Amino acid sequence: MSTLKKQNQSLTKSWALGAAGIVFAVFLWWIFTRAATGNLMLAAFAPANVPDALKSLLGRGVLLSDVGISLLRLLSGLGLATVLGVPLGLVIGFSRLVEQTSAPLVQFLRMVSPLSWAPIAVALFGVGSLPVIFLVAIAAIWPITLGTVSGVRALNPAYLQVARTLGASGPEQLRSVVLPSIRPFVLSGIRLALGIGWVIIVPAEMLGVSSGLGYEILNARDRLAYDEMLVVILVIGVLGIALDTLAQKLLK
Structure with a gap:
């Protein structure tokens, strides 16, 4: 019980300090905008x-749809990167020859923005969701690939x-030993x-x-609706925190 009580106190203190930090940041934000009248x-x-x-963004029905579209594009790109990155990491991890041969190219590609x-991307896929x-996927594939390589090396x-x-075949070894x-x-x-x-x-x-949150920032800028642009930026940050928190819970 004592340990549980200490954990609860630590969690409460952490939340309280986080809330205090947010309040302080909002105060500095208010001071800055007041000084820039x-x-x-x-x-x-x-x-x-x-x-x-x-209220304006929600009233026009654009914010929620943009959030949904951006999340769909994100998950699609992440899924594609996972489908390609895990097998690539397995091949590199298990083959010293492939690792040595591909190392310069992988390092080059992952260092390019x-x-x-x-x-x-636009030349290949035109405009729309596919280039996004x-x-x-190009950004996400390397952490997944290198993470897989590290896992193989630690096996x-x-x-x-x-x-x-015990007579396990190659696919059985992959399924029952390597992947877990x-x-x-x-x-x-x-x-x-x-x-x-x-x-x-x-x-x-x-x-x-x-469509999407990135587009909405440009759209707000072009309309000189800087307050709406700020809201979209805040939404991006809040969603980013929510996604990372959810990933911590699910990706264990």
Whole structure:
């Protein structure tokens, strides 16, 4: 009971400190916008404008649909990266020859900003959701691939030897030994890829699409609706926290 009480107290303290940090940040935000009364753009970013701007976005029915579209693109790109990244990581992890051969290319590709591929994505897929999904996948594939490689490297060879001794085939070894053993590494890579993909999707949605949170930021800017642009930015941040929290709970 004492241990449980200490855990509850620690959790309460953590929440209280987090809330205090948010209150302090909002206070600094209010001070900054109050000091910038001569600048119409910065004045529009005042905290007091958030409720009306949020009401306007919800009233026009664009915010929730944009959230749904962005999440769908994110999950599609993440799913594609997982489908490609896990097998690639398995091949690299189990084959020293493949690892040595592919290492320079992998290092090169993962160091190139995913947004650098935007012109190629548009040329290949045109405008719409496909280029956005492609860019998210390009950004997300490397954490998943490298996480899988790390899992393979950490796999105890004795487990595979026992499976072979018991007559397990290659697919059976993969299913019953390899995948369960590397699961924590793969899930950690997916969680990291989720955060990277969420960061990438906003600028990716500024490439000729007519929906999504990234598009909504550009649309608000073009209409000089800076208060609505601020609301979209806040929504992006809150959703990012929610996605990471959900990933912590599910990807264990």
